[in-house]
Amino acid sequence: MDAASAEATRAVPAIPCDAEGPVFREPWEAQAFAMALALHERGVFTWSEWAAALGAEIKRAQAAGDPDTGETYYRHWLATLERLVAAKEVASSDTLHRYRDAWDHAADRTPHGTPIVLREEDFRR
Structure with a gap:
């Protein structure tokens, strides 16, 4: 496990891990x-700020009916990432939605098992 991953797993102990580090x-x-990790290393947020935001996101999801079986952990991670990026004005909510939509379009045309590649036309839909 690299130093950045080790720091993250100490700061956010709920990260799914095995003996070698985070598991995905x-x-x-x-x-x-x-x-x-990259945004933390660039100083966009601290790990304590991240942990608080992630905890709030998980609580919101549980209040909305998420059964908290662990299968949705990284969905909460991604939602937290999007919220902090928007709150810190790293990217606007509109930009995040634009890229999410482009990603969905690219995924729709990509055969299963093939890496997804964004193309300019994915942003024009």
Whole structure:
């Protein structure tokens, strides 16, 4: 486990881990984790700020009926990432929605098992 991942797992103890470090069920989960690490390293937020925001996101989801079985953990991680990025004005909510929509369009045309690549036309829909 690298130093950044180790720091994150100490600061946010709910991260799913095994003896080697964080565990991800799907590639997008690892990508969301890596984005949070990169933004933390750039000083966008502290780990205590992240942990508080993630805790609030999980509570919101539980209040809305999330059964909290662990399968949705990285969905909460991603929602927290989006909220903090917007709150810190790293990117606007509109920009985040634009990229999410473009990603959905790219995923729709990409065969299963093939890496998703964003193209300019994905942003024009």
